[in-house]
Amino acid sequence: MDKYVVKRPPGETGGGGGGKRPRAEEPASGQSPWQEIRAEGLSCDYRLLFGKAEADEIFQQLEEEVEYFEGDMTKLHVFGKWHDIPRKQVTYGDPELTYTYSGVTFSPKPWIPVLNRIRDRITLDTGHTFNFVLINRYKDGGDHIGEHRDDERELVPRSPIASVSFGACRDFVFRHCDSRGKNATRHIKPIKLQLAHGSLLMMKYPTNVYWYHSLPTRKRVLAPRINLTFRKVMTIAKK
Numbered sequence: 472m473d474k475y476v477v478k479r480p481p482g483e484t485g486g487g488g489g490g491k492r493p494r495a496e497e498p499a500s501g502q503s504p505w506q507e508i509r510a511e512g513l514s515c516d517y518r519l520l521f522g523k524a525e526a527d528e529i530f531q532q533l534e535e536e537v538e539y540f541e542g543d544m545t546k547l548h549v550f551g552k553w554h555d556i557p558r559k560q561v562t563y564g565d566p567e568l569t570y571t572y573s574g575v576t577f578s579p580k581p582w583i584p585v586l587n588r589i590r591d592r593i594t595l596d597t598g599h600t601f602n603f604v605l606i607n608r609y610k611d612g613g614d615h616i617g618e619h620r621d622d623e624r625e626l627v628p629r630s631p632i633a634s635v636s637f638g639a640c641r642d643f644v645f646r647h648c649d650s651r652g653k654n655a656t657r658h659i660k661p662i663k664l665q666l667a668h669g670s671l672l673m674m675k676y677p678t679n680v681y682w683y684h685s686l687p688t689r690k691r692v693l694a695p696r697i698n699l700t701f702r703k704v705m706t707i708a709k710k
């Protein structure tokens with residue numbers, strides 16, 4: 472199977488039900504209907520969570536209030552070598568939590584009001600709660616994130632990841648684990664989405680078991696983008 476499906480609720484007009492690249496229109500205010508993105512082993516839901524005016528305001532607040540990691544925290548350990556990450560990054564969350572990503576263990580900074588505002592909105596909208604967020608800031612289309620899965624051991628098994636985006640609309644690509652690189656055993660088409668300003672992508676189980684995702688470089692994109700992935704991390708009692 473190399474097809475995926477974008478479903479809209481019955482009666483929904485405009486855009487049809489099988490578009491390949493879900494790109495949300497911008498309603499004057501508030502939310503758009505959910506688009507269900509389904510393929511073998513992939514289950515995601517996408518919608519505009521914030522209308523333009525609110526998304527603009529939140530983007531500005533994030534720019535003013537989020538403090539990104541500096542120094543050694545801006546490096547990644549990949550195949551035995553340290554690299555500067557091609558974007559800015561930081562984690563916020565409940566005290567005591569830690570999260571290891573590409574060889575680096577992150578301790579979250581304490582929650583700030585703008586992050587609680589976004590987190591509360593996601594919970595209101597989806598019923599899911601989150602205790603941790605990883606924030607990535609891409610200054611322009613040269614900044615990117617390589618193919619990976621969000622399958623860290625610290626995550627609560629089967630919990631969804633809520634990915635909220637502000638700023639420049641960027642392409643986001645899912646690739647099935649059997650269809651990667653020279654050793655691919657199957658030909659499953661990648662799934663390409665565009666993540667718009669104020670949008671929410673819910674990545675549900677088992678998406679991160681079978682599918683890698685990336686945000687590729689896009690030289691024509693000149694504006695910044697901020698992405699926040701809200702996660703549920705296990706709290707382990709300290710001895």
Ligand SMILES: O=C(O)CCC(=O)C(=O)O
Pocket residue numbers: 605607616621634636643666684685686698700
């Ligand atoms: O910026 C994005 O949309 C992707 C971020 C991401 O892949 C991650 O936080 O794991």
